[in-house]
Amino acid sequence: MLVKALASSLVLATGLIAGNAFADSNAQVSTHQVQQIRNATVKVTYGDTTFLVDPMLAEQGAYPGFEDTYRSELRNPLVGLPMPFEEMIDDVDAVIVTHTHLDHWDDAAQELLPKAIPLFAQNAADAELIRSQGFSDVRILDGEAEFGGVKMHKTGGQHGSDTLYAVPELAEALGDVMGVVFEAPDQKTTYLVGDTIWRDEVEQALAQYNPEVIVLNAGAAEMTAFEGDPIIMGKEDTLxxxxxxxxxxxxxxxxxxxxxxxxSREELSDYVQEVGIQDHVSIPADGEVMSF
Structure with missing residues (x-):
């Protein structure tokens, strides 16, 4: 039966972005940063406001592999967090959960995060679930919202192909997802794409917001019965x-x-160099901070 909740130490940054989009490490600390934590968990900082996105906070090996998926015999997460939880959460003002699959919103996050922290969910169903887990300030990102001087816009997508969504059990398991565009005065517009394949909604977001920074979920995750039909973007989508x-x-x-x-990071690093876009793509190690 399909699981309903589908849910490094290796440094593979592939170079700085052309035009100094990635600040020199010796430069003054920027007020716009994106930090890769682990998996799809990132921190996005604009000025004095920091968002923790899609927290998966469990210790290495805490959960069984996702049923009916590639390498399901492995236990998740495959690696540990790059820093103590207390250090990671210290400057966080709000949490964004793009969807509630285990690898974006896990039991450890539900236990460790302060129950009163402002938290943005994609729809009423996810908000109701998160409230039932004890969180008291759950808000729905319906269209757009503002928090701490940062404007957020909800963007669309689909967590797999139409072929997968034609299977009712799979459609239920994959569910709804969102992306988020961040805007603030004097900051680069940032598009966090979320768990989606390439869709019209992605093209619409690019055309509407013209983002200068794009956070791309690029691991090409797959179901075993649908080999070659990934449920998120991959290397060709990066190009x-x-x-x-x-x-x-x-x-x-x-x-x-x-x-x-x-x-893998290694494979994507090889690919972006092969197609000549290494100056436009960064593949951050866990814990790495990129400044703009």
Whole structure:
């Protein structure tokens, strides 16, 4: 039966973004940062406001691999967190949960995060679930919202192909997902794409918001019965994203931490060099901070 909740030490940054989009490490600390934590978990900082996105906070090996997916015999997460929880959460002002699959919102996050922290969910169903887990300030990102001087826009997507969504049990398991565009005065517009394949909704977000920074879930996760039909983007989509937004800095995440990712950081690093876009794509190590 399909699981309903589908849910490094290796440094593989592939170079700085052209036009100094990625600040020199010796430069003054920027007020716009994206930090890769692990998996799809990132921190996005604009000025004085920091968002923790899609927290998966369990210790290495805490959960069984996702049933009926690639390498399901492996236990998740595949690696530990790069820092203590207390250090990671210290400056966080709000949490964003793009969807409630285990690898984006896990039991450890539900236990460790302060129950009164402001938390944004994609819809009423996810908000109700998270409230039932004890969180008291759960807000629905319906269209757009503002928090701490940062404007957020909800964007669409689909967590797999139409072929997968034609299977009722799979459609239920994959569910709804969202992306988020962040905007603030004097900051680069940032598009966190979320768990989606390439869709019209992605193209619409690119056209509407013209993001300068794109956080791309690029691990090409797969179901075993649908080999070659990934449920999130992969290496070819990374190239396609660059072609669609050639001036944007692309940050590729959601690799190396859960069993069903078929694309590794090493493979993506080789690919972006092969196709000549290494100056536009960063593949951050867990814990790495990128400043703009």
């Amino acid at each position: 396609r994203m660059h072609q669609a937004a050639p001036n944007a800095a692309i940050i590729a995440v959601h690799m190396g931490a859960v069993n069903h990712m078929t694309l």
